[in-house]
Amino acid sequence: MQPNVYEANCPSRQLLDRIGDTWSVLVVVTLAEGIHRYTELAKRIEGVSPKMLTQTLRGLERDGLITRTVHPVVPPRVDYALTELGHSLYALVEGLEKWAETHIEDVQAARAAYDATVQAYSAK
Amino acid sequence: MQPNVYEANCPSRQLLDRIGDTWSVLVVVTLAEGIHRYTELAKRIEGVSPKMLTQTLRGLERDGLITRTVHPVVPPRVDYALTELGHSLYALVEGLEKWAETHIEDVQAARAAYDATVQAYSAK
Numbered sequence: 001m002q003p004n005v006y007e008a009n010c011p012s013r014q015l016l017d018r019i020g021d022t023w024s025v026l027v028v029v030t031l032a033e034g035i036h037r038y039t040e041l042a043k044r045i046e047g048v049s050p051k052m053l054t055q056t057l058r059g060l061e062r063d064g065l066i067t068r069t070v071h072p073v074v075p076p077r078v079d080y081a082l083t084e085l086g087h088s089l090y091a092l093v094e095g096l097e098k099w100a101e102t103h104i105e106d107v108q109a110a111r112a113a114y115d116a117t118v119q120a121y122s123a124k
Numbered sequence: 125m126q127p128n129v130y131e132a133n134c135p136s137r138q139l140l141d142r143i144g145d146t147w148s149v150l151v152v153v154t155l156a157e158g159i160h161r162y163t164e165l166a167k168r169i170e171g172v173s174p175k176m177l178t179q180t181l182r183g184l185e186r187d188g189l190i191t192r193t194v195h196p197v198v199p200p201r202v203d204y205a206l207t208e209l210g211h212s213l214y215a216l217v218e219g220l221e222k223w224a225e226t227h228i229e230d231v232q233a234a235r236a237a238y239d240a241t242v243q244a245y246s247a248k
Binding site: 002003004005006007008009011012013015016017019020021022025026044045046047061062063064065085088089092093095096097099100101102103104106107108109110111113114115 | 126127128129130131132133135136137139140141143144145146149150168169170171185186187188189209212213216217219220221223224225226227228230231232233234235237238239
């Protein structure tokens with residue numbers, strides 16, 4: 001059976017949920033720049049809670065997109081790096097990030113126009 | 125100020141949430157094939173609730189990614205189409221969809237390996 005994201009129960013549907021997730025996107029793009037420690041990721045990705053970051057990292061590790069290396073030093077040092085599979089995703093999610101940054105003004109203009117139309121309609 | 129998705133309050137961060145969302149991805153990719161009616165979208169995108177589909181379509185319309193055309197016929201006909209801005213997003217999100225379908229087996233193998241390691245560790 002061919003994977004098909006349009007089927008509700010196809011595992012590829014759940015995978016699409018994972019890879020489109022904002023926290024996953026930001027972690028993957030950051031790790032494409034090089035190995036990062038947990039604290040570095042937490043600092044770079046503003047607004048992510050420790051719980052959400054830990055959950056995102058564990059999910060990405062389980063899915064084979066990143067590796068987690070614990071160095072036996074005091075205090076313990078934990079490094080995260082992108083795997084080859086993670087790199088194959090990187091080009092795509094980096095595109096999403098750039099698109100969001102490039103087109104936010106177009107989108108905001110569209111929202112203003114939409115809201116004005118809805119208001120004009122409601123005032124009738 | 126340059127938009128920066130790493131800043132928690134940058135509007136581009138919220139836009140990234142929108143464009144990575146699975147329902148948005150599936151709607152955009154479907155509409156890239158041509159104009160669709162509401163009922164056609166609901167049928168094609170298995171598992172989406174009417175409430176979630178309506179909410180997704182309204183969000184995409186407000187953001188300027190799709191248009192909604194109501195035809196004054198009985199019963200009313202509503203068509204959805206991708207805008208130029210929506211088309212610029214399409215290439216990216218189609219890549220995500222294909223990646224999920226292409227790599228689901230790699231990801232499932234990684235998960236099995238991860239789970240086996242965790243189990244072996246717990247059994248010690």
